[in-house]
Amino acid sequence: MPMLKKTTLALATTLAGLTLAAQTQANEVEVLHWWTSGGEARAANVLKELMEAEGYGWKDFAVAGGGGETAMTVLKSRAMSGNPPSAAQIKGPEIQEWGELGLLGSLNDVAEAEGWDALLPDVVADVMQYDGExxxxxxxxxxxxxxxxNPEVLDDAGVEMPTTLDELFEAGDAIREAGYIPLAHGGQAWQDATIFESVVIGSQGGEFYQRALVDLDPEALGGEQMVDALEEFKRLRELMDDGMSGRDWNIATGMVIDGEAAMxxxxxxxxGEFTARGLTAGEDYLCAPAPGTEDVFAFNIDSLAMFxxxxxxxxxxxxxxxxxxxxxxxxxxxxxxxxxxxxxxxxDMSEFDSxxxxxxxxxxxxxxxxxxVPSMAHGMAVRADIQGAIFDVVTNYFNDEDMQAEEAAERLVNAAEAASF
Known part of the structure; x- marks a missing residue:
């Protein structure tokens, strides 16, 4: 049973006979979100100003906390009491779960008027819809x-940006010999999963990734291609430093900025970390698709759902x-x-960097x-309970020298099947 449904099991009876109108003033929207960092908060304020310029009120309901776990807890509490906000920052499969509970309102009128079907790629539009609306x-x-x-570190090591996993490992050897950490990483489960999905794509391709980590095909999850991907994934530990356990992602980015690590x-x-240091893309730092993934775009989308x-x-x-x-x-x-x-x-992207x-x-x-393709690691591909089960397998395998790839692949199959009930 989905995690959201577990936490809102009593919702149907709780809401029986209640109106779902949020307690807001006429022509006002209450918006729950977790855009609370400096730049994000300023950007969200632009939306507030645009609404007010058209004569609408904006009641800000910002809930701080990383990936929105705290905000989702608050949202469930509000919904359980029959008083959801007008709009909330919800993403990926959770949109479908809220839709199944009958709590989301239709945006078809504005979508038709504004031509969303033509404006949005089909894959993105599908995520924004429930039951065709x-x-x-x-x-x-x-x-x-x-x-x-960091281009200076790459130059010092005599290597170029790797475009394949083989090139990444070859560059890693030269970078290590030059006295740098080849790959900065933070040893947290979501970061391990972020790298894992890029390795799956880079070594096996986007179609296999879709079958394995989006469709949860047991033959793909437990097969030889997944075993190969898992082995490549664990090899990446050779490129990382011993102090990575528990490190936040932005600290790892800082290691690249400061020239301690190459990539x-x-x-x-x-x-955002490079920009905050006043660095220029293409000059002070380089970006490229993860090795082997140039023909695949793994996306994570923030969205506002309307109650x-x-x-x-x-x-x-x-x-x-x-x-x-x-x-x-x-x-x-x-x-x-x-x-x-x-x-x-x-x-027009002229104001954006390279x-x-x-x-x-x-x-x-x-x-x-x-x-x-939707990112499994960032909540776009599978439900939260399945994602959590996959995270456990991936990070345990990555940090266990003795676990073999075949065992990890078998555990992935079991995790997907167990979480599906």
Whole structure:
């Protein structure tokens, strides 16, 4: 049973006979989100100002805390009491779970008026819909499968940016000999999973990744290709330092910035650390798709889902909010601050750096040609309970010298099957 359903098992009876209208004033939206860091908060404030400029009220409901776990706890509590906010930052399969509970409102009218079907890639549009209706609007797109590097360290070691896993290991030897850490990493389960999915894509391709870590095909999860990917994944430990256990991702990024390490495999939010130091993409630091993944774009999308409300004025405000989220002003402002790219691929990218421009180009290409896939490691591919079970297998295998890849592959199959019930 999905984790969300477990925590809201009593929801149907609790909400019986209650109106689902949030306790907001007419023409006002209450928005629950976790964009609380400096740049994110400023960007979210732009959306508030755009709403107010059109005569709508904005009641900010910001809940600090990393990937939004605290915010989701608060949201479930509010929903259980029959008083959900107008809109909430929800992403990936959790949108479907809230939809199954009958709590999300339709955005089909604004989607049709604004041409969302033509504007959004099919893969992205599908995530925003439940039962054929738009119930959420995408705020941005993060690319997860990035490799970041310090060009001075690469030059000193006499190597170039690796484009395959074999090249990565070869470069790692030269970098180590030159006195640097080849690959900065933070030994946390989600970071291990981030690297793991890039290795699966880089060694076995996007179609296999889709079958294994999105569709959860047991033959793919437990087969020879997964065993090969797991072995490549564990080899990466040779490129890392002994002090990685428990290290935060931004500390690892700092090791690349400071020239202590050569490279880091991390999503495009890492770019914010380089930008904060006043560094220029393509000059002071380099970015490239994770080795072997140039034809695949593993995405993580932030989105706002709209809750079902009965007040017509509030419904109108929700529709306005959804429309403004996808308009160029907010898309550009928010994503320049976040390090991500706009959710709509048709915008002028002249204000964005070279990494973001490459990201959007690859986003457009993979959306058209295939290769645009949801990130398992970042909550876009599978339910939270399945993701957690996969995390456990991946990080235990990565940190256990004795566990063989065959055993880990078998555990992946068991994890997916056990969590499916």
């Amino acid at each position: 738009y119930v959420a609007v995408p705020v941005n797109v993060h690319r997860v499968n990035w490799l970041w590097a 880091q495999l991390m999503g495009d939010w890492a770019k 079902r409300v009965s007040d017509e004025d509030e419904q109108e405000a929700q529709q306005a909010l959804a429309r403004l989220v996808l308009e160029p002003t907010f898309q550009e402002t928010f994503n320049l601050a976040k390090g991500s790219i706009p959710a709509r691929p048709d915008l 990494c973001a421009q490459q990201s959007l180009s690859d986003f457009q290409r993979t959306a058209e040609e295939g290769g645009l």
